[in-house]
Amino acid sequence: MPYQNITVSTEDGIAVVTLNRPDVLNALNQATMDELVSALEEFEREGSVRCIVLTGAGRAFAAGADIKEMAGASAPEMLAGYRFQQWERIRKVTTPLIAAVNGFALGGGCELAMLCDMIVAAETAQFGQPEINLGIMPGAGGTQRLTRAIGKSRAMEMVLTGRPISARQAEACGLVSRVVPAETVLDEAKRLAKEIAAKGAVAVRLAKEAVLKAFDTHLEGGLDYERKCFYLLFATEDRSEGIAAFLEKRRPAFKGR
Amino acid sequence: MPDTIALEQANGVLTITLNRPDVLNAVNDLLAKELQDALRQGARDAAVRCLILTGAGRGFCSGADLRDRAGAITSYREHLQATFNPVILAMRTIEKPVLAAVNGVAAGAGCSLALAADLRVASDRASFIELFSRIGLVPDSGSTWFLPHLVGLGKALEMTYTADPVDASEALRIGLVNRVVPHEALISKTMELAGRLAAGPTKAYGLTKRAITYALGATLEQALEYEAQLQDVAGATADHREGVAAFLQKRQPKYEGR
Structure with missing residues (x-):
């Protein structure tokens, strides 16, 4: 499927999706979000991609929503639009998503990175929710995911001042899992993706679901959910293979079933 | 064309000369801005492979221009954030060698400026003074960070407490500068080193x-x-x-x- 605003490539069971509007710092307009959702859902349907890396071309990961596109919108239009349905569809993607944040991740760009399951950041990356400077506020999860990721006080300061934080600060407060030289950020994310792609696909999927459950349930519910996922995996071939390989001191050959 | 600095580019080396010799190259707002611009340009220009920072006239740099700031500054912090701090950070993050050719006195934030370079070649007439304590201030523009790394904790505190000048030979002995050369040979010797680095990887x-x-x-x-x-x-x-x-x-x- 030809895309205008993103590029897509696959290798060794992983996919790399690149936001490709570098001249506007990969601002997330409707067309880009549409293509992103199509690409991710196509991978889900097709089934051979077991981990997806999302990155941006040029200096930015994504510098936010397309402000021009929103400039004339009224509140009822924003409410009626399907803008946020796309974000919900990305949230429901079961394949692990890794954001390789190569530069600015601001506003919607920061929210998109946080919507991914892990963030690998270039040391030159910056994360911020600057919406307050435009008299608005984050609208695609920024107040919720940032707070859960880095805690109330730090999230509040970022959201209320609009000031960005550096990659190293983001690492120190747990927003990103690792920071690497800018030149290697995509390679690092791909290496991580390939490592995950080599695991048992059913186990990866259920483990991702269970970790995400931690965000929207109380501990007892989360533990129950975890245990059910855990039991379920005992019905998979991958579990038999994994345990046999461990006992025989060899590498497992998972089949994803 | 900048007013307060002079730029010269040859053989891969960009030489930035602080050019307010009548005030020993004290840094006013304009100089800080022009220096930031020059460093940004030096960082971007692929033809620039090494930078030299030096001063016109008798001094290297006498720090912040106190006369320029009199009365006008409400917060030293904001002043530093707008003037010296971006310059110091640019010198440390520009991924090319930066040499200071210290031609005379480097005082206060002017000393910090010399310390922010990767290497220091000093004239035998150079001196380094952490002047801040003489007017009841703390060292700024990176001196608190550079000094202990370059000369160790004890010397760092001695230099900052006493605000006594450290001459070129003492600076060489304690590791504050990399080389000392006769005053007349400062530019040629620094250019020689810069040219060698600019031809390197x-x-x-x-x-x-x-x-x-x-x-x-x-x-x-x-x-x-x-x-x-x-x-x-x-x-x-x-x-x-x-x-x-x-x-x-x-x-x-x-x-x-x-």
Whole structure:
């Protein structure tokens, strides 16, 4: 499927999706979000991609929503639009998503990175929710995911001042899992993706679901959910293979079933 | 054309001369801005592979222009954030060698400016004064960070408490400068060194600077990991291929900084 605003490539069971509007710092307009959702859902349907890396071309990961596109919108239009349905569809993607944040991740760009399951950041990356400077506020999860990721006080300061934080600060407060030289950020994310792609696909999927459950349930519910996922995996071939390989001191050959 | 600095570019070396000799090159707002612009330009221009910072006239730099700031400044912090701090950070993050050719007195934030360079070549007439305590201030513009790394904790506190001038030979002895040369030969000797560096594998120099800066704030484990990551970057450069080829062919390498 030809895309205008993103590029897509696959290798060794992983996919790399690149936001490709570098001249506007990969601002997330409707067309880009549409293509992103199509690409991710196509991978889900097709089934051979077991981990997806999302990155941006040029200096930015994504510098936010397309402000021009929103400039004339009224509140009822924003409410009626399907803008946020796309974000919900990305949230429901079961394949692990890794954001390789190569530069600015601001506003919607920061929210998109946080919507991914892990963030690998270039040391030159910056994360911020600057919406307050435009008299608005984050609208695609920024107040919720940032707070859960880095805690109330730090999230509040970022959201209320609009000031960005550096990659190293983001690492120190747990927003990103690792920071690497800018030149290697995509390679690092791909290496991580390939490592995950080599695991048992059913186990990866259920483990991702269970970790995400931690965000929207109380501990007892989360533990129950975890245990059910855990039991379920005992019905998979991958579990038999994994345990046999461990006992025989060899590498497992998972089949994803 | 900048008013308060002079720029000269030749053979891959950009020389930035602080050019307010009548006030020993004190830094006013305009100079700070022009210096920031020059460093940004030097960072971007691929033809620039090494930078020299020096001063016109008798002094290197006498620090912040106190007359310029009298009355107008409500917060030293905001003043530093707008003037010296971006300059110091630019000097430390620009991935090319930066040399200071210290031609005379380097005082206060002017001393910090010299310390922010990668290497210091000093005239035998140069002196370094951490002037701040004489007017009841703390060292700024990076002196608190550079000094203990360069000369150790004890000397750092001695220089900042006493605000006594450290002359060129003493500066050489304690590691505050890399070389001392006769005053008349300062520019030629610095140019000689800069020219040598500019003809070197400057991309690798830039990564080396990044790695060493990182290591100052890291554990050994972190530094080892970071070196390994950067070695992948350096290993992919044309200069690395050229260096290996030249070694095998027993000839001098021709590096291009990429």
